[in-house]
Amino acid sequence: MKIREMQDEIIRLKKEKDICILVHAYISHDVWEVADYVGDSYGLAKQAASAPQKNVLMCGVRFMAETCKILSPEKRVFLSHPDAGCPMAEQIDKAVIENYKKNNPDRTVVAYINTTADLKTVCDVCVTSSSALKIVENIENDKILFIPDSNLGGWIKEKCPNKDIELMQGGCPTHILLRKEHVERMKEKHPDALLLVHPESRKEVADLADYVGSTTGIMKFAKESDNKEFIIGTENSIVQHLQVECPDKRFYELSKECVCKNMKLTTLADVYNMVKYGESEEIFMDEETRVKALRSIDNMLKLGG
Numbered sequence: 459m460k461i462r463e464m465q466d467e468i469i470r471l472k473k474e475k476d477i478c479i480l481v482h483a484y485i486s487h488d489v490w491e492v493a494d495y496v497g498d499s500y501g502l503a504k505q506a507a508s509a510p511q512k513n514v515l516m517c518g519v520r521f522m523a524e525t526c527k528i529l530s531p532e533k534r535v536f537l538s539h540p541d542a543g544c545p546m547a548e549q550i551d552k553a554v555i556e557n558y559k560k561n562n563p564d565r566t567v568v569a570y571i572n573t574t575a576d577l578k579t580v581c582d583v584c585v586t587s588s589s590a591l592k593i594v595e596n597i598e599n600d601k602i603l604f605i606p607d608s609n610l611g612g613w614i615k616e617k618c619p620n621k622d623i624e625l626m627q628g629g630c631p632t633h634i635l636l637r638k639e640h641v642e643r644m645k646e647k648h649p650d651a652l653l654l655v656h657p658e659s660r661k662e663v664a665d666l667a668d669y670v671g672s673t674t675g676i677m678k679f680a681k682e683s684d685n686k687e688f689i690i691g692t693e694n695s696i697v698q699h700l701q702v703e704c705p706d707k708r709f710y711e712l713s714k715e716c717v718c719k720n721m722k723l724t725t726l727a728d729v730y731n732m733v734k735y736g737e738s739e740e741i742f743m744d745e746e747t748r749v750k751a752l753r754s755i756d757n758m759l760k761l762g763g
């Protein structure tokens with residue numbers, strides 16, 4: 459079977475079986491082409507809640523499928539690959555935050571959406587990279603603990619000097635691989651290119667960027683810019699997606715190393731096997747966890763607009 463034929467069969471079967479396919483921006487382009495919706499965590503979370511289908515296949519990592527289940531308990535939610543977790547989501551234990559809250563009852567705990575459902579149950583509000591700044595600004599309390607990504611948290615702290623933001627050590631093992639040396643090398647090779655960077659990157663990289671924002675923000679910036687060349691400082695799939703969507707522009711990877719192994723576990727064959735044979739892990743969650751975790755996501759949707 460050719461790739462195009464496999465994609466056509468997936469599109470036919472997902473309609474027949476009432477399956478909504480949600481695809482994160484870091485998944486490969488052949489899977490993008492069969493999606494009902496493509497986006498970053500924030501867009502996917504909102505889309506999961508409004509999709510009319512009874513079944514949702516999340517092509518991404520586990521916390522994203524959990525977020526779908528939290529928002530849509532009546533739907534059957536499936537994860538594209540059972541081993542696709544996000545290491546950052548598991549960096550902080552729920553007990554650590556429970557203990558922190560006992561000692562710091564006056565702080566609002568803001569959690570990046572890249573956290574487990576269990577951890578979300580003890581957090582006050584979730585954020586994504588595209589909504590974090592707006593949400594932190596909109597929180598009435600000035601005293602905040604931001605978890606788990608200290609790079610994203612540090613970037614927000616710099617943008618919100620009026621807030622007292624505490625950070626915990628944590629971060630994305632993929633974006634952390636981007637270094638200042640990569641920027642220097644790529645800027646020398648492509649002096650006319652603009653550098654677009656995700657805020658999960660180190661400060662030494664973000665400080666040299668022409669634009670810092672979420673994957674959706676980076677893609678929008680590149681599409682709307684009059685510039686013709688861009689160095690992309692986020693997961694390398696974005697380079698391929700942008701090159702397909704903007705064939706007249708040039709896109710370069712900031713580093714070959716910026717590849718998320720977990721996102722790369724999902725292939726078109728996994729999607730095919732799910733829609734054809736139902737071979738995929740279904741997400742189950744007890745109602746107490748779901749309701750408690752929902753509070754932080756509801757607050758995100760309220761404060762993020």
Ligand code: SF4
Pocket residue numbers: 484519543544545546547572630631632633693718719720721
């Ligand atoms: S890119 Fe980083 S934050 Fe995103 S899923 Fe991979 S490890 Fe997690």
